[in-house]
Amino acid sequence: MRVLVPSTGLYTYPDVIVVCGEPRFDDAEVDTLLNPAFIAEILSPSTEAYDRGRKFEHYQAVASLQEYMLIAQDRMHVDLFTRQPDGTWLLRGFTRAHDAIELASIACRVTLGELYEKIELS
Numbered sequence: 001m002r003v004l005v006p007s008t009g010l011y012t013y014p015d016v017i018v019v020c021g022e023p024r025f026d027d028a029e030v031d032t033l034l035n036p037a038f039i040a041e042i043l044s045p046s047t048e049a050y051d052r053g054r055k056f057e058h059y060q061a062v063a064s065l066q067e068y069m070l071i072a073q074d075r076m077h078v079d080l081f082t083r084q085p086d087g088t089w090l091l092r093g094f095t096r097a098h099d100a101i102e103l104a105s106i107a108c109r110v111t112l113g114e115l116y117e118k119i120e121l122s
Helices: 048-052 054-059
Strands: 002-005 010-012 016-018 038-043 067-072 078-083 089-094 100-103 108-111
Touching (some): 010 054, 078 100
Parallel strands (some): 038 067
Antiparallel strands (some): 002 010
C-alpha cells in the first residue's frame, strides 16, 4: 500500500505499515494511506541513506506516525525512532538477538532474534 505525506506531496511504498483506528485514504481508490501509526523499512545499500535521511524528514511531517523502524538486511541491527510528546524523535538501536523492541504505537513486543528468524546473515 502506498503512503502519502500530504504536506510534502511525497508518495512512498513502505515495507511495513500499520494503522491504528480508522484508516484515512487519499481518494476513493483506497490505495493511498494518510494516517500510518508505524512504518518499517528494510534497508538496502542503495536505499539506506535515503530511508535514514530525506524520507524520514518527510515522514516526520505525518502527525499520526509514532514510530519508524529501520531494519538492516546485512546484519542483526534495528534502529527505532519514536516520536516524543514534544514532537522530537528518540533513537534507540538494537543489536543483540535477545534485545526486546517495544512498539508502543501498535502494542507489540518483539525480540531482534524473532525479527531475524530464518534469515541467513553473511
